[in-house]
Amino acid sequence: MNLIFIFKNLRFLILPILTLSLLFVVGEQPEIIQAASREDNNYYRKPSKRPISMGMGMGIGIWLSGGFNINPKPDYYITSGNELSIVTNSVRSTASFTENPFEPLTHTWYQRKEDDPSWSQVPNSNSSSLKVKTNQLGTTYYQLHDHYRGIFTSENYYSNVAAVHVTSRDVPAKSLTVNVDTNYIYNSTNTFNNDTAFANATPDPQNSTEEVTWSVSDPSLATIDSNGKITAVPGKEGSFFVKGTIINKDGTEASDTKLMNVGGGLFDQKVRAGQRVTFSIQGFDNATRDNDYNNIKVQWYKKSKDDKQTTALSTPTNPFEYTTDITSSKDDGEKYYAIIKLKNKELRTSYGLLTVLPALDSKVVLTDKQKNTSFKNETDTDNYLNNVVNGDIIEYTMNLNNNSNHNLLNTHLKTYLSLGTEINSITIDGKLTTDYESISNTNNSNKLIDIDVNELKMGAHHQVVINTLTRGIKKEMEFASTPSFTGTDSENNSYQGIGSKLHLKYITNQIIPHIKDIQFESIYSFENKGLKYRTSDTNSPNNVISIDDERRKKNPVKFYLNQPKPFLKDGKIPLAATLDFCRNGIIYPLTNKFLIADSNEDQTFQSINWNKDEGLLLQLNGTNSTAGKYQTTLSWNIEDTI
Structure with missing residues (x-):
């Protein structure tokens, strides 16, 4: 009988005061705000033309003309009382920057209410981005003036107009589309100013009222700020994803990603x-x-x-x-x-x-196959093995054929194995060999096996068999490798033969439970009787215990629970309550181990969740407890019944 012991904490608070929240829901009709049209009189100054980049927006940083390369969106939607950011960025032509590199730049924002034809300056707004506080319903228009002022030169650029629509109702985003102004940024600060980029996002519907939050998949390569400005980390090269996320008020989420590269300008x-x-x-x-x-x-x-x-x-x-x-x-x-x-x-x-x-030669041929000699799975093929577990013997057979018109010298067969795999034996044409090298790569969780096959003459054939023992599988995972062999002719030209890709799906052959910490409703100072229920995050449809059943053979199992220790505050003061288990309206104590779930033969063990009034409940016993936080540790046991 196998036992698995899992210990998780339960916590709750006893509060000395009563906190009461009342929520009134009032029905109302949906509010619709339409974006205003862009008439000529609907801007402070006519927006400047978009600057021309030699890289066509690809990030090289050479600008043939100046202007706003990052303009505001035409429309922003937000609920009253929240804050949003309008992000812009302007550039000068590279020629202008070269001739006058130290021209100071001033930013001036202008605004206009929808019912007022006159524009006014936004106070304290000397920045390329503008934080807008939305305290009044309706629409306000904004435009930015960027002024590059030199001793002998003066350049003025005006952004597109942004309309900010303030509504009283939340509009959730169903989806999100992320874009970037360039998919490549340089990893060094240089005179072309091309180590930054900007991300923007368009929600669906476009009148979504929640702001986008930004992140990158690998902060060691690049960073991104709250405005979507992406900055390369000096000296780093690689690929990463920029992710935009909207979390709606109802808890739903919309997100999208964009692949970017950072480096010094050339790929290998x-x-x-x-x-x-x-x-x-x-x-x-x-x-x-x-x-x-x-x-x-x-x-x-x-x-x-x-x-x-x-x-x-x-x-x-x-x-x-x-x-x-x-x-x-x-x-x-x-x-x-x-x-x-x-x-x-x-x-x-x-x-x-x-x-x-090495050059590929169609007459230099490698054929390969693999077999699980410990377990026969009906879905297995020569190239794909399912449900491989620790202890399985996997045998690889490689056939090397030289049908070309040249002898191959210094021939090596190479393949990758999962990192924990042990080699039992390697044979060449039935003879045991130790002339091979094993090179582990912990970063990629694999090891390279390099076998010296020596010579493969014209018309010759060699068969290499690698017998292995599966080890080190700690989680479900897929592994794939493509064997290859190389050799050189008498003139030192290299040739290569490539086999078929070999796939293995590894599983742990265990039931793996993921148990949440459980918290109960607060107990107030005037309460000493009745039941206390779990908080909503551990009520159905949310799982209390999420199960990954990775067993190859699914025997019947039973899942038991008991409470070995009482609830204590500060490790010594007991709680005046007991933890019980409710099933079909019947209350069971947990003083001894209690069966909470089981499975039948060939049945996958399912995740466990309970309705609010089922499962673990806290029974107050009629005595007041002192204020504080009480906790205990539960014992969860999974037992194989065979």
Whole structure:
């Protein structure tokens, strides 16, 4: 008989005073606010044209003209008494910035009520974003004036007009769409000012009244503030998601994500020997070829794998992309970079590493299969094994065939195994071998098995069998690996054969309960009799115990509960109450272990929830208790009945 013991805390408060809340619900008709039309007289000054970016909004930071690259949304909806932010950002042309880099910038916001034709300045509003307090129902219009003022120059830009509609009723968002002004930001502060981006979100319906909160999936790569401004972490490279979330007043949620990249401007590239590959400076797309590059110079460089030689490369037709010559294995490890210059501004990209993979030869063939020799599952195939558990023997069979017109020397077979897997034996053509290497990667929870097969001559065949023992499975998970083998011919050209992807689904072969801490209603000073119920978060439809039943063979089980210790305050003062269990209106004490759920043969054990007046209840015994917090620990036992 297997026993599983789980201990969770129960807590509640006894309050010396009575707190009473009354809620009056009054029926009312829905309030509808329509956005006003954008007539010419509906702005303080005519909005400036959108600035032109050489990167077409792709983040390179080269602006051919100035203006607002981040404009306010046309309409904002919010309930009275809440606060919202109107976010903007303006830019100057790169040429203007180069000639006058220290021009001061002032922000001035203007506003107009819907029933008042005159505009007025918003007090204390010298910022690119505006916090709007919404105390009155109706619509107010806002527009921002950005003024770049130099000694000999003056640039004025006006944003689009934003209408803020204040309503008395909440409108929940059903869905959300997130967008960003660029999908790539640079990981260093440079003279092109391209280490930031902006995220925005559009809810459905568009008159949703809740604000968006922002987050990123990996704060080590980039951060995001409450206004949606994304800033790269210096020196970091990688991909991350920007997430916008709306939590409605009714508890429902709407969210969306957008994939972004951060780096130094170039991605590493992989290519098969005999092929070309293209490095592209991030922040530019094909449309930039139509722009005027007279003032921009791009020079590409190649650095040898030993870092001893740097070669200046000829400038291609599209200077923001460089395509290599036909590659071979000797090019593996070379690094490429570019330097972009605009007058006195300069940006040097990061290195883009070139990895040259062995050429694929259709006559160099690898076939593979796997088998669970410990358990037969009807859904298993040669390439997919289901419900693999600790202790299972998994056997991999790899067949290597050289049907080409060259001998392969220095042949190696490589495959990945789950990190905890143990190797029982490896044979080549039926003979045991120890000529292999196992390299663990804890970050990816796998290990690389590299087997030296030595030589594979023309027309030859080798069979490699890897016999393994499954270990280290602590949770349900999927694992996949694609075996491959490589060899070189007499001229040191590399060739590769790739097998089929092998999948395994691992399970723990256990019942895993997830038990919530349980809290009861507060007991007030005048109460000493009757029942106290659990708080709503542990009442149906919410589960008190969520069950993951990952057993391969589902025997009947029983789930027991008992209370080994009384409720205590400060670990010593007992509560004048008992914990009971109610089923079908009958109260049972928990002084001994009590059966709360069970299952039958071949039945998945279900999660457990109780209605408010069922399950665990607190029975006051007629004596007053002192104010404070009382808690106890329960014992939950799952027993296999076979």
